[in-house]
Amino acid sequence: MQQSGFARIKSLRDQLSGSDKKIADYILDHANSVQGLTIKGLADAVNVSTATISRFVKRIGFSSFREFSLSLTAVMQPDNAFFGEIENNDDTNAIVNKVFKGGENALSSTFNLIPTESWDTACAWIINARKLGFFGIGGSSIVALDGYHKFLRTPIDAEQHPDYDVQLMQAVRMRDTDVAIVVSHSGRNLDTLKITRQLKANNVKVIAITAYVNSTLAKLADLVLPSSAEEINIRSESMSSLLAQLAIIDSLFTLVGVHLGPDTLEIVDSIRQAIDHTRE
Incomplete structure (x- = not known):
């Protein structure tokens, strides 16, 4: 399933300039109407030539304007739609298939968004950290808890708490030898941003996991690991982005x-043995 034009533009926007950036901004700012435009209509709206539009869509990975236009239509939804592409006449199989396809698309798009260098940097920071903190509010706390639960199986000293006040206190106690992973789908949650600003004031390295690379959280972070989803507007926590x-x-x-090899295996074995004693 190909990534939509909207998601592709959002992921590449920071790399665009000149006419390409002008076209991208127009499309994102007019998401509810742009899918109906012809190549000439879009060119007239942005005040560029049709050749410029054609080069733009190829530059962001589409073979033709028609393919690009269809990718926009595929993800359009009514303003009051909560379940995206789900239609009233969809049967059980169709609904489940769309949910799975949305998840598959989010995973493949996210894989393509994150360069190897970012993975290497994040890994090196975590391995050398005195302490690793996970932070997330609301739905994002699920991801933060999952991170904490997993890293308990490594030699890394990790911490996480679902309560906002406790998270803020943890941020106050962290220092420049620590690393924080901050999760927010929108990158705009005010509580999350307050925690992040406290972390930055303490010179903590911040790794942001967010679907919006131009968000305030992304701009505050030292490193961004973007997650991809097909939402055009932020209406709810994104299931596929999660x-x-x-x-x-x-x-x-x-x-x-x-990277930590035997040390991790030793801890994993110890945890497994402890848990096995709680089972019949």
Whole structure:
């Protein structure tokens, strides 16, 4: 399933300039109407030539304007839609298939968004950290807890708490030898941003996991591991983005676990033995 034009533009926007950036901004600012425009209509709206539009869509990975236009239509939804592409006449199989396809698309798009250098940097920071803190509010706390749960199986000293006040106190106590992983789908949650600013005031290295690379959280962070989803507007916590964020956590855990080798295996075996005693 190909990534939509909206998601592709959002992921590449920081790399665009000149006419390409002008076109990208227009499309994102007019998401509810742009899918109906012809190549000439879009060119007239942005005040560029049709050739410029054609080069733009190829530059962001589409073979033609038609393919690009269809990718926009595929993710359009009514303003009051909560379940995205789900239609009233969809049967059980169709609904489940769309949910799974959305998850598959978010995972493949996220994989393509994060360069190897970012994984290597994040891994090195975590391995050398005195303490690793996980932070997330609301739905993002699920990802933070998953990260904490996994990194308990490594030699890394990790911490996480679901309560905002406790998270803020933890941020106050962290210092420049520590690393924080801050999770927020929108990157705009005010409580999350307050925690992040406290971390930055303490010179803590901040790794942000967010679907919006131009958000305030992304700009505050030292490193961004973007998660991809097909939402055009932020209406609710993204189900597909959550899957992608959990995959990012899994990848970080696996990278760190492999690098630390025997030390990780020793802890994993000890935890497994302890848990086995609680089972029949």
